[in-house]
Amino acid sequence: MINVLEVLILLYFTVLNTLYAVAVFVATRQLSYHIRRRQSVGLTELLNREFYKPVSILVPAYNEEETIQASVDSFLSLQYPEYEVIVVNDGSKDGTLETLIRTYDLTPSHRNASKTLQTRPVRMTYRSRTRPNLTVVDKENGGKADALNVGLTYAVFPLFCAVDADSLLDAEALLRLARRFVENDRLIAAGGSVRVMNGSTLKDGRISELLIPKGWIERVQIVEYARAFLAGRTTFSALGLLLIISGAFGLFKRSVVIEAGGFLEGTVGEDMELVMRLHRQMRDRKTPYEIEFDLDPVCWTQAPDSWKVLAAQRDRWQRGLWEGLLHHRKMWFNPKYGRIGMIAIPYYLLFEALAPLIEIGGYAFMLILGVLGRLNGEFVLLFLLLALLYGTVVSVAALSIELFMRVHYKHPKHRLQLLVTALLENFGFRQWHAWVRFRATLRLGQQKGQWGTMTRQKITARKHN
Known part of the structure; x- marks a missing residue:
């Protein structure tokens, strides 16, 4: 029995790391294509095109006093022909609403909402006297999904972009993602890259200087994001297997999401659940569609910049994945749902949720x-080689591609520091992370739908001279 278990464990990590290697290869090819595509279509050409689809940017906010101004400034500074920003204050207990009122000269308004979705009561709506495309909705606390649904009922444009209140968008980000919907009528949802901005400085709503954070815990997350988005979602998107569009940055057809019932309350993984529901709904109806990254x-x-906050975040992500x-579960190994039911979901079940x-x-x-004195030296060596060493090689490869082909840090030493982080993350951090996710799996059903506590750092901003 012990020998069988040893073989099964080694086989599991062999398959997992082989998939990682394939993902890095596919991601490299996709990245080369994206770089050529970006160079061939410049911002000026995109702005000069007469066809575009207006976008509603939905910003759910709960206790975001420290970051809300910098985030909203970045959204209001986007280079896009026609869009609106709707900030939904989900019953914040800090000064989030007061900061918005003071900064953007908000005044009460009587904007009507559609009755397409059931949500918690709205207390008041505000409009900005200085920024006509900014609306703020103050509502009773109901969680992130409920806040997004409120935003959906007040949105008026055919596309909506769901973003986090602690995030910033590159000036061209919305333009470049939205053009995919103009080029592809079958596209119903698309996600963009997410990168860590800790340690960087801000100017006029944009990242003015890209620096790596001083804390190791933040650096290791840069490595994780590079691996997840470059080697993970790029590959799944290329193969038509994408199940997750990050809640920090996703663009959707509003009518399709409303028809599907909006964001599901009672889960901490509303972003992944929505994408899975869209796959299920479109395939049930046999309607051609695409979801891309x-x-x-x-x-x-x-x-997160502390172990406590990072643990809470990863606990929430793991529970959201399982939820x-x-x-x-009707889609599991179900040929009715094609490659989603037969490949994508089994992968996430076996190599993400159960990992x-x-x-x-x-x-x-x-x-x-x-x-028991029965430890097999060959098993230990192979286990550590497959579980740690090979995973380290994949991490370094993914990060190297990201650093040298896409992200340009001002100081070469920053790249070296991140590569060292990629080497070390598998020795200590990975085991801690696995334990947090293991414990989260055992706590399924607890704290359903709750935002949780996320301590924010005030973003360093430089004003335009």
Whole structure:
């Protein structure tokens, strides 16, 4: 029995790391294509085109006093022909609403909402005297999904962009992502890249100087984001298997999402659940559609800077992953849903949701064998090689592609520091992360739909002279 378990554990990590290697290869080819595409279509040409689709930017906010001004400034500075920004204050207990009222000279308004979705009561709507495309909705607390649904009922444009209140968008990000909907009538949802902005400085709503943060815990998240978006979502999108569009930056057809019932309350993974529901609905109706990820548009997000906050975030992500998968368990291994049911969902189930259980189980298994005096040296060597070393190589490869082909740090030493971080993350951090996700799996059903606590850093801003 022990030999069988050893073989199964080693086989699992062999398959997982092989998939990682394939993902890096596919991502490299896709990145080369995106770079050529970006160079062939400049911003001026995009702005001069007469065809575009207006966009409503939805910003759910809960206790975002420290970052809300910088984020809204970045949204209002976007280079896009026609769009509106709708900030939904979800019953914040800090000074989020007061900051918005003071900064943007808000005045009460009587903007009517559609009755397409059931939401928590709205207390008041505001419009800005200085920025006519800014609307703020103050509502009772109901969670992120409810806040997004409120934004949907007040939105008026055919596309909506869901962004986090602690995030910033590159000036061209919305333009470059929205053009995909003009080029492809079958597209119903698209996501862009998300990068960590901790340590960087802001000027006129944009990142003016890209620097790496001083804290190791923040640096390791830069590595994680590079691996997840470059080697993960790029590959899944290219193969038509994308199940996640980040809640920090996603663009959707508003009518399709409303028809699907909006964002689901009672889950902490409303972004993934919505994408899975869209796949399910379109395939049930046999309606041609596409859901894509685009490397080109970039959203900058503030990553947790403490172990406590990071653990809470990863706990929430793991529970959200399981909630989405379990809510749509009808799609598991179901040929009716094509490659989504037969490939994408099984992958997320076996190699994402179950990964921490298998990894922690592998460490525990080795410990038990050691106590019993039956530890196999070859098994230990192969396990560590597959679980740690090969994963480190993949991480370094993905980060190297990201650093040298896309992201340009001012100081070469910053690239070296991040590469060292990629080497070290598998020794200590990875095991801690696996334990957090393992524990989160055991706590499924607790704190359903709650935002959780996320401590923000005030974004350093430089004013235009």
